[in-house]
Amino acid sequence: MKVLIVLTYYRPHVSGLTIYVERLARGLAKRGHQVTVMTSRYDRSLPLEEEQDGVRVVRVPVAFRVSKGVIMPTFGFVATRLVREHDVVSLHLPQFDAAGVAARARVMGKPSTLTYHCDLKLPPGLFNRFVNLVVHGMNHLAGLLADRVVAYTRDFATHSPYLSRFAHKVEVIPPPVELPPASPEEVEAFARRYGLDGSGPVIGMAARLAAEKGVEVLLDALPRILEEYPTARVLFAGQYRNVLGEEAYARRLAPLFERYKDRWTFLGVLSPKEMAAFYPNLDVIVVPSLNSTESFGLVQVEAMLCGTPSIASDLPGVRQPVLQTGMGEVVPIGDSQALAEAILRVVNNRQRYIRPREEIAARWNTDRTAVGYEALFERLLQKETSR
Numbered sequence: 372m373k374v375l376i377v378l379t380y381y382r383p384h385v386s387g388l389t390i391y392v393e394r395l396a397r398g399l400a401k402r403g404h405q406v407t408v409m410t411s412r413y414d415r416s417l418p419l420e421e422e423q424d425g426v427r428v429v430r431v432p433v434a435f436r437v438s439k440g441v442i443m444p445t446f447g448f449v450a451t452r453l454v455r456e457h458d459v460v461s462l463h464l465p466q467f468d469a470a471g472v473a474a475r476a477r478v479m480g481k482p483s484t485l486t487y488h489c490d491l492k493l494p495p496g497l498f499n500r501f502v503n504l505v506v507h508g509m510n511h512l513a514g515l516l517a518d519r520v521v522a523y524t525r526d527f528a529t530h531s532p533y534l535s536r537f538a539h540k541v542e543v544i545p546p547p548v549e550l551p552p553a554s555p556e557e558v559e560a561f562a563r564r565y566g567l568d569g570s571g572p573v574i575g576m577a578a579r580l581a582a583e584k585g586v587e588v589l590l591d592a593l594p595r596i597l598e599e600y601p602t603a604r605v606l607f608a609g610q611y612r613n614v615l616g617e618e619a620y621a622r623r624l625a626p627l628f629e630r631y632k633d634r635w636t637f638l639g640v641l642s643p644k645e646m647a648a649f650y651p652n653l654d655v656i657v658v659p660s661l662n663s664t665e666s667f668g669l670v671q672v673e674a675m676l677c678g679t680p681s682i683a684s685d686l687p688g689v690r691q692p693v694l695q696t697g698m699g700e701v702v703p704i705g706d707s708q709a710l711a712e713a714i715l716r717v718v719n720n721r722q723r724y725i726r727p728r729e730e731i732a733a734r735w736n737t738d739r740t741a742v743g744y745e746a747l748f749e750r751l752l753q754k755e756t757s758r
Contacts, residue, residue, distance in 0.1 A: 398741030482751035527688030571602030585659035591707035
């Protein structure tokens, strides 16, 4: 089967969406399918075309940016060629250009699926409100044109204003989660590198420094935590400098980071191997996201695979890893006091929250996700053939 996957940003850009698609693409390629990823050349130093782990990556040149979006004048031409070359099309939203690709797939008789990862919510401002309206309109059109719409969880699908419009098309496929093994020596080396001496609990967060991630909720929870554990540490894994569109947010939080500079450590973007050593060094990971731009939080499951409980916001989808496994707690959105108390409960009673790794891995893994998409594509192709 020839599968075309389309999204705006792909690796080396790091986000939950890009990680999901990278794992899906590799998983499908591993199962013997010919996979092409069509994406933007958001960084001019990236090649226009290359192969990564058996996946062909085609990047379309970017003329300029509009907020977090990119304008690609040759996108339509490349999309027409690639849709014609492939059997099925897998679109990943939010994506302004998805409707155009879905229309091409429909005209050419190629089945298309649309995976809705999260809502798009740009920072306040008149221009961003206009951009939001345009993107929402294009997303709606893409949903109308796509044959099926994929969601991570039934929880998010039920509560999402977007997905509820297409309830008759929605199929739930669990997201791909994978983590390379880390030896005890690698875990210990990570602890030495960052001075983790066991004197206090270690709280982890893995995200971009972005407004929707709720970083300030954790910062505001720190006084209560430090009151009980003065030597507690926070390790923040992920991009924290020059995050696209988040410069003002970083400036607003800068005084708090300075206040807690002895307790808060930015690790930067870690490799998968480094993440595998990061999670076991945590007493708990937190996902204090504030809105539906977060729909699951893959890092929760990665941490659970390493025996680390999670504390998540009570957001549709985001709460599901904890609710399905019992491996953590769910707290009200934006409530720093509740977050602090939940962290203390988990730290003080950690063994109550631990579940076997095998139980977590059986629920979420890349092969299960790839098999789900493969079965969906095959059903759509059979339906198209019968026509």
